[in-house]
Amino acid sequence: MTLTCEAIPLLSDNYAWLLTEGATTAVCDPSEAAPVEALLQARGRKLDLILLTHHHADHIDGVPALVARHGAKVIGAAADAHRLPKLDVAVRPGDSVAVGSAQATVIDTPGHTVGHIAFHFPEAKVLLCADTLFTLGCGRVIEGTMEQMYASLMALAALPGDTLACSGHEYTLSNLAFALSVEPDNAALQAQAKKFRALREAGKPTVPTTIADELAANPFLRAGSAAEFARRREAKNTFRG
């Protein structure tokens, strides 16, 4: 069993993820069809599955075209079925999802939206965390409560440290500026700053990271309580670095 995952940059700062295992191909959160098609062609693959983390347009708008072309099956949260593209498989937290022989567990991660879910492949050590956890950041708390978002982040933080966190946006330089304002003396953060600035200067993605790296430097995972998390999240909303 070898699950591979590859970031697909789309729109201005979104990432979808191409997953392959054996002959099976899946994409997570395609906001556009064309960049996904281009990568499928380059890899000589047809699309079997579409995994959706939440209902925002910049995660689902490519679904109809991909379904029309490939007949791919769409998997998303049962709780959000009314506002997601038509689901072939409606999943609930704790359910399993298979990409070839790779099994993922559905993790409930409310906060950014109330129906947001993550997909965790424990054997492959891959986490599709979309707009819950970003490199050095986290999603805005739009629908849920600060307490829900903090609990969601803590659930992801509890996964093995070498788990690859595959997030939904390239917000890293902005997140980095805020993280440095919170913990200017954090050596792990300073080391990551160097790495991420070099990656961005080279036009490369700063995803995926690992849960261990995020625990060492992400100010939202490092908040000691929901109240401290809420203060940091509110500060980030108006932060101009």
Ligand SMILES: [Zn+2]
């Ligand atoms: Zn979103």
